[in-house]
Amino acid sequence: MKTPKRLEPLLQEGLIDAVMRQLMSGKEATVYVVRCGEEIRCAKVYKDASQRSFKQAAVYQEGRKVKNSRQARAMEKGSRYGRKMQEEVWQNAEVDALYRLAAAGVKVPKPYICFEGVLLMDLVTDANGNAAPRLNDVEMTEAMALQYHALLLQQVVLMLCAGVIHGDLSEYNILVDADGPVIIDLPQAVDAAGNTNAGAMLERDVDNLRSYFGQFAPALNATHYGKEIWALYQAGLLTPELPLTGYFKQDTRKVDVGAVLHEIEDARLEEEARIRYRQEMAG
Numbered sequence: 001m002k003t004p005k006r007l008e009p010l011l012q013e014g015l016i017d018a019v020m021r022q023l024m025s026g027k028e029a030t031v032y033v034v035r036c037g038e039e040i041r042c043a044k045v046y047k048d049a050s051q052r053s054f055k056q057a058a059v060y061q062e063g064r065k066v067k068n069s070r071q072a073r074a075m076e077k078g079s080r081y082g083r084k085m086q087e088e089v090w091q092n093a094e095v096d097a098l099y100r101l102a103a104a105g106v107k108v109p110k111p112y113i114c115f116e117g118v119l120l121m122d123l124v125t126d127a128n129g130n131a132a133p134r135l136n137d138v139e140m141t142e143a144m145a146l147q148y149h150a151l152l153l154q155q156v157v158l159m160l161c162a163g164v165i166h167g168d169l170s171e172y173n174i175l176v177d178a179d180g181p182v183i184i185d186l187p188q189a190v191d192a193a194g195n196t197n198a199g200a201m202l203e204r205d206v207d208n209l210r211s212y213f214g215q216f217a218p219a220l221n222a223t224h225y226g227k228e229i230w231a232l233y234q235a236g237l238l239t240p241e242l243p244l245t246g247y248f249k250q251d252t253r254k255v256d257v258g259a260v261l262h263e264i265e266d267a268r269l270e271e272e273a274r275i276r277y278r279q280e281m282a283g
Contacts, residue, residue: 001019001020001021001022003019004019004030004032004045006045006116006117006118007019007032007034007043007045007118009115009116009118010034010043010115010116010118010120013115015036015113015115015120016034016035016036016041016043016120017034017035017036017037018034018035019032019033019034019043020032020033020034020035020040021033023042023131026185028046028047028185028187029044029045029046029047030044030045030047031043031044031045032045033123033131034120036120040123041112041120041121041122041123042109042120042121042122042123043118043119043120044118044119044120044121045117045118046090046091046117046118046119046187090187091114091117091119091187092114093186093187093188093189094111094114094119094185094186094187094189095111095114095119097164097186097189098110098111098121098186099111100162100163100164101158101159101162101164101183101186103162104158104159104161104162105158105240106155106158106159106162106183107155107179107180107181107182107183108182108183108184108186109121109122109123109124109182109184110122124175124177124182124184125177125178126176126177126178127177127178132175132176132177132182133175133176134171134172134173134174134175134176135148135171135172135174135175135176135181135212136171136172136212138176140213140216141216142216142217144216145213145215145216145217145220146213146217146219146220147180148176148180148181148213149209149210149213149217149220151180151181152174152181152183152209153206153209153225153229153244154240155181155183156169156202156205156206156209156229157229157238157240157242157244158240159183160192160202160229160233160238161238161239161240163191163192163193164186164189164190164191164192165189165190165191165192165195165198165201165202165205166183166186166188166189166201166205167188167189167190167201167205168185168188168205169183169205169206169208169209170208170209170212171208171212173185192233199230199234202226202229202230202233203226203227203230204226205226206225206226206229207226210223210225210226220246222246223246223247224246224247224248225244225246227248228244228245228246228247228248229244231248
């Protein structure tokens with residue numbers, strides 16, 4: 001096939017040797033099957049922000065770091081340079097997340113490099129060596145639904161233990177290789193500790209899994225794994241080995257505002273006492 005313009009720099013740099021075919025085109029990128037020496041990989045070409053249906057909402061950007069204050073200011077002002085930096089941050093977020101998650105044992109494609117807005121990574125294949133299908137294209141039984149749901153919950157927990165939340169997880173960005181589900185599409189991934197919307201995003205990801213698999217295994221519709229996982233994470237108790245129940249009981253007890261304010265005041269007085277002590281010792 002004719003080489004797409006966005007892939008020409010990778011050919012010129014020797015990062016790929018040939019473009020074989022287009023694999024898919026989605027809301028944020030077009031993916032091509034490419035040959036790198038004797039290896040068959042895929043090249044994800046990110047679409048320009050004006051062409052993407054998935055917007056870089058501030059809710060996803062919160063907590064992401066940039067290289068320096070100049071870039072941060074430019075991004076806030078929305079200048080041409082700032083928009084370019086936003087694109088780089090958006091694309092690099094996926095590369096960073098893939099490396100981070102692969103190291104944590106999460107089933108994601110192995111990344112190689114992000115060059116000129118193109119992410120080069122492993123091609124996920126099925127048992128016959130063909131490009132793996134999306135989850136929503138796989139014929140599903142009740143037993144498979146229960147098995148895949150459990151496997152994906154484990155992946156979500158592994159991701160969260162690594163400090164990452166997918167943020168847009170659904171049957172459309174999960175592939176199924178010879179060994180089961182593989183999670184893809186992570187440019188919107190958020191930092192669990194640095195984003196104030198992290199809990200809601202985690203619950204939405206897990207609820208999406210429940211809704212999809214619940215069509216084939218109705219017993220899943222009564223579960224509340226998202227709330228359970230997030231509560232365990234916030235309490236510092238979440239580990240990949242911890243068994244989940246799918247049961248969650250909301251704490252409906254009223255908060256004793258007076259007691260909370262009293263504790264805050266005690267802590268303030270203790271801190272003031274420590275400061276005075278240090279000042280006296282220094283003097």
